[in-house]
Amino acid sequence: MTLLLGAIADDYTGASDLANTFTKNGLRTVQTIGIPDPDLPLPDVDAVVVSLKIRSVAAQEAVSAASKAEAWLRARGAIHVLYKICSTFDSTDAGNIGPVTDALRKAAGGPVIVTPAFPETGRTVYAGHLFVNGVPLNESPLKDHPLNPMHDANLVRVLARQSAGTVGLIDLTTVAGGPDAVSARLAALRETGVTTVIADAVFESDLETLGAIALEAPLSTGASGLGLGLARALVRSGRITQSAQSVEDTIGPVGGLAAIVAGSCSTATLRQLAQAERSMPVLRLDPEKLLSGPDELASAVSWAGDRISAGPVAIAASADPQAVGRVQARYGREASGHAIEHATSAIAAELVFRGVRRLVVAGGETSGAAVDRLGIPAFLIGPEIAPGVPVLRTVGNTQGNMLLALKSGNFGGDDFFAAALSMMH
Ligand SMILES: Nc1ncnc2c1ncn2[C@@H]1O[C@H](COP(=O)(O)OP(=O)(O)O)[C@@H](O)[C@H]1O
Numbered sequence: 193m194t195l196l197l198g199a200i201a202d203d204y205t206g207a208s209d210l211a212n213t214f215t216k217n218g219l220r221t222v223q224t225i226g227i228p229d230p231d232l233p234l235p236d237v238d239a240v241v242v243s244l245k246i247r248s249v250a251a252q253e254a255v256s257a258a259s260k261a262e263a264w265l266r267a268r269g270a271i272h273v274l275y276k277i278c279s280t281f282d283s284t285d286a287g288n289i290g291p292v293t294d295a296l297r298k299a300a301g302g303p304v305i306v307t308p309a310f311p312e313t314g315r316t317v318y319a320g321h322l323f324v325n326g327v328p329l330n331e332s333p334l335k336d337h338p339l340n341p342m343h344d345a346n347l348v349r350v351l352a353r354q355s356a357g358t359v360g361l362i363d364l365t366t367v368a369g370g371p372d373a374v375s376a377r378l379a380a381l382r383e384t385g386v387t388t389v390i391a392d393a394v395f396e397s398d399l400e401t402l403g404a405i406a407l408e409a410p411l412s413t414g415a416s417g418l419g420l421g422l423a424r425a426l427v428r429s430g431r432i433t434q435s436a437q438s439v440e441d442t443i444g445p446v447g448g449l450a451a452i453v454a455g456s457c458s459t460a461t462l463r464q465l466a467q468a469e470r471s472m473p474v475l476r477l478d479p480e481k482l483l484s485g486p487d488e489l490a491s492a493v494s495w496a497g498d499r500i501s502a503g504p505v506a507i508a509a510s511a512d513p514q515a516v517g518r519v520q521a522r523y524g525r526e527a528s529g530h531a532i533e534h535a536t537s538a539i540a541a542e543l544v545f546r547g548v549r550r551l552v553v554a555g556g557e558t559s560g561a562a563v564d565r566l567g568i569p570a571f572l573i574g575p576e577i578a579p580g581v582p583v584l585r586t587v588g589n590t591q592g593n594m595l596l597a598l599k600s601g602n603f604g605g606d607d608f609f610a611a612a613l614s615m616m617h
């Protein structure tokens with residue numbers, strides 16, 4: 193397999209978001225789960241997004257996994273590698289955006305452009321500060337994230353705390369000045385020893401400028417907005433010779449039963465579950481019971497078994513910040529997160545065992561755990577359900593063709609679940 197653009201995503205929902213962006217912008221793209229087995233039958237593509245589950249692991253583990261993925265992508269011809277992070281910069285002072293970018297930039301030089309801007313979903317960066325739907329990051333729902341609550345909107349500061357290098361800023365005026373202005377600013381920052389730059393971006397045109405400059409370097413770090421800029425720059429460069437196949441042709445119906453499993457506690461997911469309750473059976477798991485033994489899991493599977501042949505069902509661990517806080521106070525943040533991911537992934541696997549072939553999973557970590565448990569090695573990218581969330585078709589899994597949607601916690605409108613199921617046949 194040869195490719196032009198490589199990406200390493202720090203979680204699986206983020207990977208499907210980026211793969212969707214690449215596809216929409218003209219690149220034939222496949223999403224792999226980790227480094228694929230050499231025997232896995234993958235189509236010819238322009239871009240591969242290697243999905244890792246490294247957003248919330250120890251920094252050294254993240255660096256090691258990302259470095260191996262980068263070596264694999266470069267060995268297959270990637271002229272540029274994008275380290276795909278969350279558009280809400282999900283991380284802690286221990287990492288992992290800084291440590292992974294530092295490790296990958298060692299071979300790549302710098303300064304490396306970093307921007308989580310993704311205007312289509314309301315993520316903009318101005319004066320180095322991240323806004324989520326017009327609200328500073330630290331005032332947005334991300335302040336209550338169960339694993340990485342974000343308390344500082346100043347990304348230069350946030351990245352500096354988790355980076356061994358020196359972090360600078362390319363401001364919006366410079367970006368609006370176009371590629372030459374950005375290049376000149378990068379050269380000036382390089383002279384002063386800056387290794388990594390947060391780049392402002394408010395409009396897609398800003399990301400086109402940044403993508404064009406980033407593509408001239410071996411590495412960048414960002415969300416789907418930067419992915420859009422890179423993809424468009426690559427298409428403009430004339431190096432993409434075949435048009436991306438119509439996404440509807442890529443997938444096709446799979447039949448089977450349908451279900452939703454949710455572990456995301458994001459505001460958007462909570463609203464979507466409330467809306468789903470009006471049209472389908474929704475089981476709210478009791479996290480305390482989930483954490484204290486196998487009974488809650490078994491009764492969830494039996495609840496679904498009684499209903500699922502009549503139509504889609506949803507099973508959710510999701511809870512509001514107060515309830516999440518109570519669980520975390522009792523069991524610890526990481527321990528409760530992992531235990532609930534374990535439970536939701538076990539439920540997803542049981543549902544698939546009972547005939548579910550169309551599965552929507554809400555939550556990044558939740559999706560990672562479920563996809564790993566199902567042993568899915570790769571996905572083809574189908575039509576977009578909502579910005580950042582495509583229909584995915586499995587490749588190389590033992591259960592036969594399945595359709596999945598991996599929904600990032602904060603993505604999708606209130607009717608997302610019904611919209612997703614209506615596109616997955
Ligand atoms: N009721 C709950 N109490 C505490 N933690 C929970 C609860 N429900 C889910 N979680 C955990 O919260 C985390 C949500 O993260 P994730 O799946 O990445 O969602 P998002 O995409 O919204 O960030 C997971 O680790 C999940 O297991």
Ligand SMILES: O=C(O)[C@@H](O)C(=O)COP(=O)(O)O
Pocket residue numbers: 203205206207209210277278279280310415416555556557580599600601602
């Ligand atoms: O960039 C984004 O916002 C998404 O692609 C993403 O990574 C979201 O992560 P989760 O909300 O944890 O799914």
